[in-house]
Amino acid sequence: AQSVTQLDSQVPVFEEAPVELRCNYSSSVSVYLFWYVQYPNQGLQLLLKYLSGSTLVKGINGFEAEFNKSQTSFHLRKPSVHISDTAEYFCAVRGGTSGSRLTFGEGTQLTVNP
Amino acid sequence: EAGVTQFPSHSVIEKGQTVTLRCDPISGHDNLYWYRRVMGKEIKFLLHFVKESKQDESGMPNNRFLAERTGGTYSTLKVQPAELEDSGVYFCASSPGTLQAFFGQGTRLTVV
Numbered sequence: 455a456q457s458v459t460q461l462d463s464q465v466p467v468f469e470e471a472p473v474e475l476r477c478n479y480s481s482s483v484s485v486y487l488f489w490y491v492q493y494p495n496q497g498l499q500l501l502l503k504y505l506s507g508s509t510l511v512k513g514i515n516g517f518e519a520e521f522n523k524s525q526t527s528f529h530l531r532k533p534s535v536h537i538s539d540t541a542e543y544f545c546a547v548r549g550g551t552s553g554s555r556l557t558f559g560e561g562t563q564l565t566v567n568p
Numbered sequence: 569e570a571g572v573t574q575f576p577s578h579s580v581i582e583k584g585q586t587v588t589l590r591c592d593p594i595s596g597h598d599n600l601y602w603y604r605r606v607m608g609k610e611i612k613f614l615l616h617f618v619k620e621s622k623q624d625e626s627g628m629p630n631n632r633f634l635a636e637r638t639g640g641t642y643s644t645l646k647v648q649p650a651e652l653e654d655s656g657v658y659f660c661a662s663s664p665g666t667l668q669a670f671f672g673q674g675t676r677l678t679v680v
Contacts, residue, residue, distance in 0.1 A: 496673060553623075554616065559610060561611075
């Protein structure tokens with residue numbers, strides 16, 4: 455069975471600072487990796503995904519993530535955050551023995567302060 | 569193009585009552601998924617429809633939960649009778665294939 459660990463439940467940062475949200479997964483087979491974001495009172499929105507190819511993936515709103523197979527990690531980064539980036543971020547994995555279902559981490563609440 | 573629509577957005581019911589959640593997927597999406605997030609924990613898979621057929625229902629917690637997908641269009645998730653531990657946010661997602669899922673806004677269920 456697959457699992458996803460998001461290493462920080464809460465990340466407070468100041469506006470314009472860089473941020474990294476960490477995600478590790480466990481799987482014995484190749485998987486697809488995703489980051490979703492949930493803004494207050496909204497649904498889950500796809501930020502970016504890794505399916506194959508280049509290990510550096512760029513997403514919406516200036517976010518990017520790097521797939522590291524040897525470290526089984528898929529950390530999310532942004533060089534300069536805005537107040538509007540305040541949201542909960544979810545790392546998820548799909549594939550392998552779990553078929554097309556998504557397996558999520560517990561989420562990381564990013565709070566950007568002025 | 570309309571997104572995935574879920575309603576109600578919020579439901580408060582008493583223990584022992586019945587609640588039905590509805591999900592309207594994006595038109596043309598054969599795959600429909602239900603997920604649940606309980607008390608700030610991870611979002612967990614409940615089940616997967618392909619058109620009107622249940623492809624995988626291994627995540628359904630018990631037989632108090634019944635999901636249907638009429639004619640391969642909208643889906644309902646009924647909880648009968650509801651228990652306190654059923655409280656949480658229920659998400660629906662749809663996808664044309666198996667790679668990218670589009671999520672609805674969720675239904676927040678509170679059982680008191």
